[in-house]
Amino acid sequence: MSSQPGYLTPKGAVTAPPAGTTVAVVGLGRVGLPLALLFAERGLRVFGVERDARVRELLAERKMPFHEPGCDELLAKVKLEVFADVSELIGPSSPDYIVITVGTPLQAHIEVDLGQISAVTTSLAKSLRPGQTIILRSTVAARTTEFVGRILERETGMIAGREFSLAFCPERIVEGKALVELETLPQVIGAADELSRAKASKLFAVFPVEQLQTTLVGGELIKLFNNVTRYVSFALANQYALIAENFGESVHPLVAMANHNYPRDPISKPGFAAGACLRKDFGMVSENHATTDMLVAAWRVNEYMPNFLAHTLADKSHGLHKKTIAVLGYTFKKDTDDARDSLTPKLLRYLEREVPKEIRVVEPHLPDPIAGEKGDTARNWAIEDALRGAEAVVIAMNHSAFRDVRRFVVGPEAIVAPGAWVADLWNVCGTGEMFFSSKPGVVGGP
Ligand SMILES: NC(=O)c1ccc[n+]([C@@H]2O[C@H](COP(=O)([O-])OP(=O)(O)OC[C@H]3O[C@@H](n4cnc5c(N)ncnc54)[C@H](O)[C@@H]3O)[C@@H](O)[C@H]2O)c1
Structure with missing residues (x-):
């Protein structure tokens, strides 16, 4: 696999992570929850993180908080371990991967609201350990993944691309077709270094899709252009x-x-x-x-x-x-x-x-x-x-x-x-x- 921007990795070219690989999905909304359920169905051990107590309660009762075709059936059959805050992901619950799918609204004026991203990243810094891979999946303005990396580097003293991996892998599904499109749409992999790219590619190899290799900003822009x-x-x-x-x-x-x-x-x-x-x-x-x-x-x-x-x-x-x-x-x-x-x-x-x-x-x-x-x-x-x-x-x-x-x-x-x-x-x-x-x-x- 090449890290050359724009390189297309064919379906099946990357080996998926072994069963039992641990992944946390932070923000169990319209994007995060279907992804978490499908990861679990693919044999990964999934930790869901959701700050909304109502959502956590519904999931504990195996009820979907919203309608998305196929998700009720998945929720009934897979195991999802749910936490309230990403800083709780320590010890045996410290995952290999952390995928961030929180909301990214605008402020009232023309300005992105980085509040949810900042909060989750600052909290994540408390539990980050060497070797983990952080994947931002929310739709974000260009350079937001670098912003996440800078917070983690400042708060932990670790370096992105060396002690931990960092990638941007946008979600491009439409509501109502989440499960179908997660398994069919090409997955954009944005990364700034080889290690991060290899780690992110491996995780998304659980889905039988082409991968499009680009930079961090390239990935952020592709999603926005769509x-x-x-x-x-x-x-x-x-x-x-x-x-x-x-x-x-x-x-x-x-x-x-x-x-x-x-x-x-x-x-x-x-x-x-x-x-x-x-x-x-x-x-x-x-x-x-x-x-x-x-x-x-x-x-x-x-x-x-x-x-x-x-x-x-x-x-x-x-x-x-x-x-x-x-x-x-x-x-x-x-x-x-x-x-x-x-x-x-x-x-x-x-x-x-x-x-x-x-x-x-x-x-x-x-x-x-x-x-x-x-x-x-x-x-x-x-x-x-x-x-x-x-x-x-x-x-x-x-x-x-x-x-x-x-x-x-x-x-x-x-x-x-x-x-x-x-x-x-x-x-x-x-x-x-x-x-x-x-x-x-x-x-x-x-
Ligand atoms: N909805 C879509 O169809 C769609 C499609 C592609 C991309 N996106 C993008 O994906 C992102 C998520 O969208 P969504 O529709 O799932 O939003 P959402 O509001 O439905 O879900 C976000 C979830 O994150 C939770 N959250 C926020 N901060 C948290 C924290 N610190 N810890 C734990 N949980 C936290 C919220 O409570 C909420 O449940 C956005 O950037 C959006 O633009 C959405």
Whole structure:
């Protein structure tokens, strides 16, 4: 294996660590927990570290704290030894590897928040012993792995690459496909020295994937480039939706035709682009320069979409004052129970400004009531109950559970109020229209 940046290590070229090799995963969230479970299933002895007592209690009862396909089954079958703090990993619980998967939010301004990374690294320094390998896996701004190394060197007196190993191995899965993608996506291995690279490569050889060898900063940037590209491509599709609307056209059939049998650069579908990753990850590159860049423009377009839907729906409906509105979808993406940083609460606030009679929220992946991020709560309606008699509808997410919604809003079985306008951001109803009226014959109706 070469440590030359950009070198591709084929599947199976590195021998996986022997069964019983010990690995700690620090931060048992959407990224850390599926990884820890899959490591355990591969025969490693896994120590999970999680500061949230509620998560530790659920895991002690072998219950998943969130939904991720396949994880319930794994949790029932593998052994996960759970700790509250990484400094507890001493003596017989001192692992060969420590993989850090804590959160990396932005501050309120354009600045990364290194709080969780600093806290976990400072705590780790108390238990670090020679020979251990530290792998940062959270999504981070360039040079954050060096920052981690510098803290460990200052606090322990040991040298990275000699007494302990240090690597950056980003997580590139999407929620809902974590287990599948951990075993299929090429794994980026970022390292600054041979020993660290060999150690990190060996650990990830438990998964049958190609490995991409690069530098620490190279690994950090690859992950950011992946997410920023995704965020910008959604912004472009949303910009096309706004342009099409200005010309009295609907974007959905135009994008479908633009992509049809066209061999280059497929256009994304418009939709809400948010969540705990995409928006903050672009902040990680934007904090390093003073100029307005395309990322800010992308942010503005994506952030404008809730406003666009609310005010266009109000215009088409001749106002929403004292009307009953149904809003379908609350989480940040399709078929997940993750509502962090979703744009639907923002949409709800714009709809509230119209002073409607009632807003009925439907989210099949969350319990009733829905707990908002600002301490607010909303009743979680059943689909049919929410739509019955609704005078305006927003389909804000393309959940699989909404696949039958069309018959409730269009045609003879419709249960919404006659003439109710529907904003269908994702073309869930398949009408090809982003806005349509349930009343046949109305301009823009299907
Ligand atoms: N969610 C995704 O789909 C996804 C995909 C790829 C990469 N990422 C990145 O992975 C990282 C983690 O994301 P996530 O969605 O799993 O976040 P998360 O908030 O769901 O999980 C982080 C966990 O770390 C715990 N934690 C924080 N500090 C700790 C400490 N000192 N000791 C022990 N536990 C601690 C938190 O309590 C939390 O449970 C982020 O950098 C994110 O950008 C996320």
